Amino acid sequence: MASDPPLNRTLVPLLTSPGGSLSDDDAQFLLVPIHIVTHASQLPAEFLYPSVDRQLIIGFDCEGVDLCRNGALCVMQLAFPDAVYLVDAVEGGKALMQACKPALESSYITKVIHDCKRDSEALYFQFGIKLHNVVDTQIAYSLIEEQEGRKRSPDDYISFVGLLADPRYGGKSYLEKEEVRVLLRQDPAYWTYRPMSEMMIRAAADDVRFLLYIYHKMMEKLNKRSLWHLAVRGSLYCRCFCINDNDFADWPRLPTLPDILAAEGYVPEEEILSVLNVPPGKMGRVIGKKGASIRSVKECCNAEILIGGAKGPPDKVFIIGPVMEVRKAEAILRGRMIDL
Structure with missing residues (x-):
């Protein structure tokens, strides 16, 4: 044609x-x-x-x-x-x-x-x-x-x-x-x-x-x-929002470190995507009044933290960044979901 x-x-x-x-x-x-x-x-x-x-x-x-x-x-x-x-x-x-x-x-x-x-x-x-x-x-x-x-x-x-x-x-x-x-x-x-x-x-x-x-x-x-x-x-x-049941095994592999950077001795911390499930009724605690709670987590962790929001999925938090920073964000967010 x-x-x-x-x-x-x-x-x-x-x-x-x-x-x-x-x-x-x-x-x-x-x-x-x-x-x-x-x-x-x-x-x-x-x-x-x-x-x-x-x-x-x-x-x-x-x-x-x-x-x-x-x-x-x-x-x-x-x-x-x-x-x-x-x-x-x-x-x-x-x-x-x-x-x-x-x-x-x-x-x-x-x-x-x-x-x-x-x-x-x-x-x-x-x-x-x-x-x-x-x-x-x-x-x-x-x-x-x-x-x-x-x-x-x-x-x-x-x-x-x-x-x-x-x-x-x-x-x-x-x-x-x-x-x-x-x-x-x-x-x-x-x-x-x-x-x-x-x-x-x-x-x-x-x-x-x-x-x-x-x-x-x-x-x-x-x-x-x-x-x-x-x-x-x-x-x-x-x-990020394309969560599936096989942990992205069918997606292309993440880029590997270029030889030129490896030769220079650069060893970056692995960066990952973590998907945190939020129990029913707990998203308000995660976000906080006018977003204050989630904002404080973002300020103390060197990671991107994203909420599915109105477009969804509404019950998940997505965290992207270096492994240690992602784990720190996960721990703080899980703590805020616990009933006192």
Whole structure:
């Protein structure tokens, strides 16, 4: 099936653009087509058939209704240097998503994404896809901040809007994002409507068209140790909400320490994901009034602590970090569940 000529186009930053900030000068951008994909044949062959000889780096995101295990993934965005592909999971259905499965699980295709947790959960529970080999720009941002001596406070996660506004990674305002947020609040089924409106197409493309540029700016800053931690934490975040009965035995193995770091004598503490079951009626104790209890645990443990919340699962706490810090967080949280 031949792809129809694209009706929409967008501007992507040239990877050779000087400095960190992007001006509105068109010379810093390349006009590329936006392809609406409803059949696998409309996607590049090098994406559908991953190969060690043709490794790719792509921008990646998903849109949907209440995006999680129980929601509905509606659009998957893929940003290549010369085109943006909007994979229509509503029109293309499971057949189209299954055609994308090898690429999304491949070690040969790097998926650059901002906050992979819920996207990974939706892909896993709705389509059986184990998202692998991601570069999560939210994690990368935190690692760069640590490298440069700035300490992040608990729950101080940078949003994609905030990241893009940072002069080091674009210096671009993303005011249109709020337009879509307002529409989503008014109508949660916004991403299900077909044909996609011009605003839907623009919003979907906007969420990925800067990702490759941001990726290259971050790669210039991350040292070898941070790159290692980025790979491990990205893998753990992909697994985070995708709990199963076999302790992730069917998922790709976590990245091993590169030889160059081992040769330098670097011995990092193992980082793990722990899933803590919370008995009925005890989640209030874990969280505390206005989140005070869980916040105090985060402040004393060097680990990420995540609650399933409204999207679920509602009875579990997810802890990611070095083994000793994770065990400390587990012990404190279990203590708060005990009846006095």
